[in-house]
Amino acid sequence: MIELIDPISKQRLEESPEGLRNENGIVVYPLINGAYRVAASDNYTSNFGLEWNTFQKTQIDKFSGNTVSEERLFAQTNWQKNGLEGETILEVGSGAGRFSQIMLDHTKATLYSVDYSEAVEANYRNNGPHERFKLFQASIYELPFKQASFDRVICLGVLQHTPDFKASVKALVEMVKPGGELVIDFYPIRNVFTKVHGKYLLRPILKRVNHHRLMSLIRNNIDFLISIYTFNRRIGLGVFNRFVPICEIERTLPKGMTPEQLKEWIILDTFDMFSPEYDQPQRLSTVAKWVKEFGMADVDASWVTYHGKLEAPTVRGRKV
């Protein structure tokens, strides 16, 4: 069992059907729609609340019919399928729960999933209730758990969207118990051209557009954008697609989807590209250095390949 701690008062918390109670029996963080609400929703992740509640099922293997999340998770972690009995995993930034589903369905561990946004509602609808699953709306910087508690801590696709990447890595390392494991991935800085991209040119404007309006703008123009993207590739000018305001299709999306599914993923990923408050890629080597600095050994930083040619820059380590 993981000891629950109020990140503000540092008092011990107990679970109850109404919420998390402090030592005086008062519910300090209510349980609403399946998640303990340690944080309020009016924070910088409201775009993700909209994104994952709109595209609740899109990327969840058990609904999409593909196995891309399963392939990615096991390629990045090297965990044994159907293993980890009796262990605890902390997942930070769970979104709609694509990886929560895989950890619940393909390991025997107990999963504590955290997200700062209302995405926790989508995750609960996708994966709850479940006897090995606990869900918290909380920030990576104010986690309601005793430090050094978890056998494994995992954080996929999140760190670049936090305001202080290095402080976020530190917060994750602090949650791993001695001998336990950390697995993280993030947007990489590949070279000096990483930020010479339509995404980084337009984000300062588009991230300020009302999120519902931005979603409609993308939906209303997506067919046109896809046709430009496809045309550029057909005539050998795919290199210019980095300036077309649409997500990368070949290098990031799974194969074998129906045209409707593909369009849905493209709208999701394009919204995900422009709407976040923060988008701060990092070098693999820098993150590996931080992970060591915060007390991890056996650090491995590598590009993990999964689902054919998809790649994820991944850092793993063991807590000393």
Ligand SMILES: C[S@@+](CC[C@H](N)C(=O)[O-])C[C@H]1O[C@@H](n2cnc3c(N)ncnc32)[C@H](O)[C@@H]1O
């Ligand atoms: C791009 S989504 C990735 C979701 C999921 N891991 C996936 O791969 O589908 C990033 C998630 O990180 C969450 N997030 C951002 N800042 C956070 C913070 N400070 N604490 C916890 N979660 C955070 C967002 O709310 C969002 O759901």
